Amino acid sequence: MVVQMVFRILLLLGSINAIVQGAGVTNGSCSTQTKCGEVDIPYPFGIGADCYINDWFAIDCNETLSSTSPKPFLRRLNLEVFNISIQGTVRVNYPIFMTCDNGTKSTANVNVDLVSSPFVFSQSKTRFLAVGCNTFASLTSPDGSVIGGCMSVCDQTKKTILTNDTSCNGINCCQTTIPSDLNEFNATIKPIETQSAPDCKYAFLVEQTWFQTNMRNPSEIQYMSHVPVVLDWGINTTFFSLVTGNNMSTDSSTSWSSSTFFCNTSTNSTGNPRLTFTCSCKFGFQGNPYLPQRCTDIDECQDPNRCFFNSNSTRGGGSQERCVNTIGSFYCLPAGIKPPTKDITIGLSTSFGLLFLLIGGWLSYRVVKKRKNIKRKEKFFKRNGGLLLQQQLSSSEVNVEKTKLFSSKDLEKATNHFNVNRILGQGGQGTVYKGMLVDGKIVAVKKSKVIDEGKLEEFINEVVILSQINHRNVVKLLGCCLETEVPLLVYEFIPNGTLSHYLYDQNEEFPPTWDMRLRIASEVAGALFYLHSAASKPIFHRDIKTTNILLDDKYRAKVADFGTSRSIAIDQTHLTTVVQGTFGYLDPEYFQTSQFTEKSDVYSFGVVLVELLTGEKAISSTRAEESRSLATYFINSMEENNLFDILDARIMKDAKKEEIIAVANLAKMCLNLNGKKRPTMKEVEMKLEAVQMLRKDPNVQQNYEEVECVRIEMYKQWDVVSKSTMSGTDSGAASSSDTHPLLSF
Structure with a gap:
């Protein structure tokens, strides 16, 4: 514990020194201007190049027409500065939000974004106020949820804010505290009831002491456009790491100190570190702890x-x-007695000796810690199936160079230490985070939920299968990381979510038209045909559903989630496994026999095709009990000649009847309970593309047979493979011992 404490002290000393030197504070390149008008500008803030710790702390000293002296502004936020304290606060001039019954609104930008900055609104020094008669004002987060607010009622004797009441107790004026760590918000004002006369209402953040001291009447706010607000600031520990090369990991109780100053990390409302810290001189010292000379002794x-x-x-x-x-x-x-210089000398000598001893202990600790980290990563690599992955990649004749091994440090930085705000989605196998690599590339990082060695097969299986796939409609695997406590996969980032989200959540900008649904269905069918026939080994996906189909920036389909997929030998027709899949999409024949074939994927695709036609979910409790399964509901409706009663109203506007019937019949064929009677994915793709071609050029209807012949000729090159792998559930059932899964325990 003592060694760790000394390590942190020395690390902080070196880090601060490196940063201020890197900023030019000590090399003379910085200007000597430390004031702007009447405002002192202490480091880490500064005026001019090389005078501040980073751009967030840059101050512009601007001449204004309304003032005889220049005024300082935070460059990145464009906020006027009233006062800066090296204890971690900065007082700024912040705009007011105003709206009137006649439609007038404030033109100032009242939503200053502090999300990526080292600043947050000070909870202890700032309040949220609303001024106006019968007013409800609220603070809302960007997603629209209310995070604070208050309500004021009218003075019944005079329904106006122009009163002589100097308090803000809910009559014509109300106030409330703000949440901790507030760094972005929207202010909204709603009237409680209709006013008899035009009225203006105001909502704003304000420094509490300033409001109590300077506002004799809340109604004076109508003559102001800005009020003082206090921001808390801190220095980002990640910035220290970039400058010094040291990894300054923090936790909620972390603090550093020396003989003259101390530093503490900031924490958020949940007690977790905000990865920023502030420093102060100790009692008996004075100065700026962020400068090289830091704090000096007070005489x-x-x-x-x-x-x-x-x-x-x-x-x-x-x-x-x-x-x-x-x-x-x-x-x-007492007068005449000399100070004990000998005792002081002995004390100093002892202190220096202890310091050198602790430095030696720190160096030893650093070496031991480095070795432990290396062994720890090696342990995780083996436990996460690294050796098995290497074996599978080599035996599968995969180009290993394309499968990059990422370091844990790179992925932690890319995902902001797996921040909950970066979560894209969660599933049965893990959580997916949005990340940005050092080269600026946006990726999706999949992290297993728990350490479960029984799930390693799915993880290794997904890496090996995706390493073999190169298709524009299959999500691309960029690499993986095995040196962490749980294994990680890195994919290309697909920005527009899942097909399920696209179908069932309204999208006014890009609605799911008939053309888009046909194209998506054709792309998924093409990807499955590739997996079944054109990959180095036939691959069964085993979990096709709308939540496993992603949409890229151009709304092109990308098949994802290969955790349960399997490849088979070319001469095999099926594999026998424990039943896995999602209810509503699960092949009934596979459920009964435990034998999964390519036609099982065809059945699941048929359910997706019906979802595209009807806009209904695969399983729904709102339908009658006998029709909760969409496949059953669809087949019954077609047999009863009620197809057009269950179709999505959005496709009825621009789809031709014969096109809908063609796709519906194709879906019915895919959902046949007898797998042998279902079409192959090759046939499905051909029929969907034929419908698209007929839709683009109605004249092709006359030469339909010629089009079919051309399409068959285009796929002739895959016939040799498909004859032995995909045509023959008739050829007999193989036992489970004949299959060759990618990995088995």
Whole structure:
């Protein structure tokens, strides 16, 4: 514990020194201007190049027409600065939000975004106020949820905000506290009831003490456009790491200190570190802890009365004692007695000896810690199936260079230490985070939920299968990381979510038209045909559903989630496994026999095709009990000649009847309970593309047979493979021992 404490002290000293030197504070390249008008600008803030710790702390000293002296502004936020405290606060001029019954609104930008900055609104010094008659004002987060608010009622004697009441207690004016760590918000104002006369209402953040001291009447706010607001600031520990090369990991109780100053990390409302810290001089010292000279000793003996005592003192006499200044303190001696210089020398020698001893211990600790980290990563690599993955990649004749091994440090930085705000989605096998690599590339990082060695097969299986696939409609695997406590996969980032989200959540900008549904269905069918026939080994996906189909920036389909997929030998027709899949999409024949074939994927695709036609979910509790399965509901409706009663109303506007019937019949064929009677994915893709071609050029209807012949000729090159792998559930059932899954335990 002592070694760790000394390590942190020395690390902080070196880090601050490196940063201020890197900023030019000590090399003379910085300007000497430390004031703007009447405002002092202490480091880490600064005016001019090389005078601030980073751009967030840059100050522009601007001349204004409304003032005889220049005014300082935070460059990145464009907020006027009233005061800066090196204790971690900055007082700024912040705009007011105003709206009137006649439609007038404030034109100032009141939504200053502090999300990526080192600033947050100070919870202890700032309040949220609303001024106006019968007003409800609220703070809302960007997603629309209310995070704070208050309500004011009218003075019944005079329904106006122009009163002589100096309080803000809910009558014509209300106030409330703000949440901790508030860094972005929207202010909204709603009237409680209709006003008899035009009225204006105001909502704003304001410094509490300023409002209590300077606002004699809340109605004075109508003559203002800005009010003072206090922001808390801190220095990002990640910035220290970038400058010094040291990894300054923090936790909620972390603090650093030296003989003259101390630093504490900031924490958020949940007690987790915000990865920023502030520093202060210790008692008995003064100065700026962020500068190279940092804090200097205060000479308490400059006060002539520091060691004066009267005749009633127990020390006797009535004269002044001698004041002796020490580092950080002082003591008094009776006149004529010299300070114990020998004791001080011994103490200093002992302190330096102890310091060198601790430095040696710190160096030893650093070496031991580095070795432990290396062994820890090796342990995780083996436990996460690294050796098995290497074996599978080599035996599968995969180009290993394409499968990159990422370091844990790179992925932690990319995902902001797997911040919950970066979560894209969660599933049965893990959580997916949005990340940005050092080269600026946006990726999706999949992290297993728990350490479960029984799930390693699915993880290794997904890596191996995706390493073999190169298709524009299959999500691309960029690499993986095995040196962490749980294994990680890195994919290309697909920005527009899942097909399920696209179908069932309204999208006004890009609605799911008939053309888009046909194209998506054709792309998924093409990807499955590729997996079944054109990959190096036939691959069964085993979990086709709308939530496993992603949409890229151009709304092109990308088949994803290969955790349960399997490849088989070319001469095999099926594999026998424990039943896995999603109810509503599960092949009934597979459910009964435990034998999964390519036609099982065809059945699941048929359910997806019906979802595209009807806009209904695969399983729904709103339908009758016998029709909760969409496949059953669809087949029954077609047999009863009620197809057009269950179709999505959105496709009825622009789809031709014969096109809908063609696709519906194709879906019915895919959902045949007898797998042998279902079409192959090759046939499905051909029929969907034929419908698309007919839709683009109605004249092709006359030469339909020629189009079919051309399409068959285009796929002739895959016939040799498909004859032995995909045509023959008739050829007999293989036992489970004949299958060759990618990995088995």
